Amino acid sequence: AQKITQTQPGMFVQEKEAVTLDCTYDTSDQSYGLFWYKQPSSGEMIFLIYQGSYDEQNATEGRYSLNFQKARKSANLVISASQLGDSAMYFCAIKGGNQFYFGTGTSLTVIP
Amino acid sequence: DSGVTQTPKHLITATGQRVTLRCSPRSGDLSVYWYQQSLDQGLQFLIQYYNGEERAKGNILERFSAQQFPDLHSELNLSSLELGDSALYFCASSVAGIWNEQFFGPGTRLTVL
Numbered sequence: 216a217q218k219i220t221q222t223q224p225g226m227f228v229q230e231k232e233a234v235t236l237d238c239t240y241d242t243s244d245q246s247y248g249l250f251w252y253k254q255p256s257s258g259e260m261i262f263l264i265y266q267g268s269y270d271e272q273n274a275t276e277g278r279y280s281l282n283f284q285k286a287r288k289s290a291n292l293v294i295s296a297s298q299l300g301d302s303a304m305y306f307c308a309i310k311g312g313n314q315f316y317f318g319t320g321t322s323l324t325v326i327p
Numbered sequence: 328d329s330g331v332t333q334t335p336k337h338l339i340t341a342t343g344q345r346v347t348l349r350c351s352p353r354s355g356d357l358s359v360y361w362y363q364q365s366l367d368q369g370l371q372f373l374i375q376y377y378n379g380e381e382r383a384k385g386n387i388l389e390r391f392s393a394q395q396f397p398d399l400h401s402e403l404n405l406s407s408l409e410l411g412d413s414a415l416y417f418c419a420s421s422v423a424g425i426w427n428e429q430f431f432g433p434g435t436r437l438t439v440l
Contacts, residue, residue, distance in 0.1 A: 248426060248427065250426070250427060257328075258415065258433070258434055259431060259433055259434070260362075260417055260419070260431040260434075261431070262427070262428075262431070264428070265426075265427030287376055306370060306371075310426055313375075313382070313383035313384065314372075314383070314385060315372035315383070315385055315426070316372070317367075317369060317370035317371070317372075319369050320369070321369075
């Protein structure tokens with residue numbers, strides 16, 4: 216079974232600063248995938264970034280990067296140059312086999 | 328707009344009733360995923376279909392069932408509804424069942440009274 220832990224219920228960041236959202240996971244699978252999603256207050260879910268367990272390089276997508284530390288079982292999301300539109304809930308998730316689990320989310324507020 | 332449509336947007340019903348949620352994937356997408364987001368359980372993956380066949384199953388209750396039709400739209404059927412089934416139900420789609428290429432619909436807000 217897999218498990219995702221997001222220990223930061225809420226985070227604040229100044230506009231244009233970088234912020235790191237923490238995610239740790241637990242799995243017994245050798246092959247798995249890690250995902251980050253964004254959910255603005257409007258409610259829609261937006262896929263942000265993906266990291267495969269065998270990927271040697273950290274994933275990057277524009278201002279988003281995933282700091283993947285396999286030995287520590289962590290997959291932190293780094294958002295660079297925060298914008299007001301980044302204010303949202305952020306969910307980390309893990310897929311192993313045919314199972315998929317979300318964390319409880321982190322609420323990010325970007326302060327002007 | 329992701330291209331994934333879900334109907335209805337809102338649904339209010341009573342305990343014990345049965346409802347059907349509908350999802351139309353993006354044009355060309357063969358895979359459909361269903362998720363539930365509730366205050367109690369958070370976000371949960373329910374089930375995945377690929378080209379009409381069930382591909383993966385998550386925490387889907389026995390009272391819930393889903394199917395994907397030949398035109399690739401999908402329906403999630405919820406029966407014997409309980410208060411705890413009140414949630415936002417998302418559908419997502421991807422081209423070839425690749426999970427990191429999912430696009431989400433706007434969701435259906437179900438309220439069970």
